[in-house]
């Protein structure tokens with residue numbers, strides 16, 4: 223048993239319950255030795271190759287699945303990125319496109335199809351996907367749905383280090399990938415780095431439960447930039463929960479090393495998130511961790527291990543600062559709405575509406591566009607951060 227039953231969530235099928243039970247047994251064995259840091263728990267429930275949500279391919283994307291990402295909502299999302307690709311090519315970037323965590327393969331499909339229509343196909347489209355099961359699913363779908371000439375441009379790697387030395391420069395995309403990376407959970411008095419206490423997952427009888435793991439030099443150092451941000455009168459009476467991705471700096475540094483090339487590379491990190499000032503606000507009592515199961519959002523990561531998604535909002539100001547520290551030139555960050563409305567997507571939308579064969583398809587197109595840009599939908603909560611690594615002078 224993990225969490226007490228939540229009757230508002232749909233009940234998984236018997237086969238899924240068995241799979242989750244196997245993961246619970248495996249986690250329980252580990253927790254009998256010692257509680258797991260939350261980042262290790264999250265890595266296991268999402269990426270375990272046999273039972274993890276992404277690792278085993280349990281995830282279902284789109285309307286019939288657990289959540290709907292921007293590429294699944296509208297082809298106009300890919301169209302906006304193809305516009306960026308054309309700008310990148312015009313500014314002298316290399317000829318390759320890479321996509322982290324390609325999910326159902328929808329973005330790769332729409333991006334390559336749109337490039338073919340606009341005459342700007344990349345020399346290669348590399349998918350960097352850590353889940354072997356998702357790689358297999360993406361390959362089957364793209365093989366079936368793309369014409370041979372486009373399929374030939376695709377290749378898959380399992381780690382970003384495998385991008386080099388063949389990477390010629392170009393453009394890299396990561397949509398909703400940073401939010402799926404394991405985070406450290408901790409309690410703290412906001413702005414007091416030495417008050418931070420990591421929390422992990424241990425056993426309370428048969429159930430998973432939060433366990434204090436104490437402070438660590440790494441966590442305290444990572445929170446140092448926020449020291450004294452909030453005045454004493456704004457601080458809560460008791461420590462509050464928050465999350466931080468302690469592996470992000472190294473990921474950005476590894477990415478920087480991997481794209482050293484004779485031509486420049488632009489990176490687009492697209493995700494939901496906010497600045498550190500917003501994320502660590504003292505009145506945000508329970509952090510930003512969210513779980514998704516069949517379109518129900520809740521905040522209990524112990525429910526249905528391996529069957530539900532777990533995410534945390536991205537701290538965009540910290541991501542930008544860590545990227546700059548790793549050598550990246552930070553080009554800037556904006557909301558998804560202001561980014562998309564500054565591309566040629568509004569014109570494309572108008573043209574597609576005019577060409578829609580019937581009212582039903584026009585309504586679906588309009589709905590997708592609205593969801594991408596409306597502030598109450600994805601328009602403001604989703605942000606776009608652009609990084610740049612200039613050409614290597616050889």
Ligand SMILES: C[S@@+](CC[C@H](N)C(=O)[O-])C[C@H]1O[C@@H](n2cnc3c(N)ncnc32)[C@H](O)[C@@H]1O
Pocket residue numbers: 276277283291292293294322323324325326350351352353356396397398399402403
């Ligand atoms: C929330 S899904 C997003 C899928 C897709 N990008 C979309 O927008 O529909 C997260 C994806 O990122 C992948 N992923 C997570 N961490 C990764 C990493 N470090 N490198 C590459 N892929 C990763 C997962 O396996 C999964 O395919």
